[in-house]
Amino acid sequence: MAKRKIALAGIGKIAIDQHIPTLAQSSDWELAAAVSRHHKVEGVPNFTDFAQMLDAHPDIDVVSLCMPPVPRFDYAKAALEAGRHVMLEKPPGATLSEVFALENMAAARGLTLYTSWHSRSARFVPAAKAWLQGKRIDSFAVTWKEDVRKWHPGQDWVFEPGGMGIFDPGINALSIVTEILPDPIHLRSATLDFPANRDTPIAARLDFVHPHGAKVSAEMDWDHQGDDVWDIVAVTDAGTLALRNGGAVMEIDGVPKGDEAGLAGEYPALYAHMADLVAQGRSDVDLAPMLHVSDALTLGKRNTVSDFDW
Structure with a gap:
């Protein structure tokens, strides 16, 4: 079967590190064009204007959008209006309402819209989800700490309105939480640390309500020094589950589980799913992680820091 042509818009760090290498090795996709104001992709036509790319390549019927969330709506809207299927990097938008608008547009045109959450495709997330089924959860703690200088060096947009601050990485944790917890949770309270010279938080402490009384909390820090900490620990009536390194490692009562064979990796899994969605004429729009971020920004007590x- 011939590969389906796809265009990539927003050639920044995540596109260079993940999307481009994944597409280069994919059996489903051919990267046929790129759109960026600052970078070019070797071996494909490059554009600085998205509308020009759409006009020049009617043969490309799928677009993957990797730019920051604030400008992404206009690109997605233009792509859908031009009859193209759309895949959105996380978080899928700057607001919930704009993603709902895109979902309605895609449905009205019979097009695929996919809000991707790469951390849900981490190696042991499916195993953790299966292990938690049927167990009584007593406590569930998320610790998500990293250094913004390492992952977004000099990228001021993350601290501008719509950039989400700590929730840019923290939403990865929330995407795993909403995937593996057997019961839905909602936010009870939050404390958000805002640098005095920035518009989005750099740290957050969240407390959730669990329907069966489990203590569910999250501690997130984007000014962390040292090794990254991406851990989720669930204490249950049948032992303690720990997902570490963003889901790449799973422990039961401190004992690491064996390697999960056959898993291709986070971004290969996303693009394989997008290929299936387009082939089946379906969309996948899950905004559960973003709902928790919206709630935190609504309920959160603002704490001004240095x-x-x-």
């Missing part, structure tokens, strides 16, 4: 500088 200026942040690169």
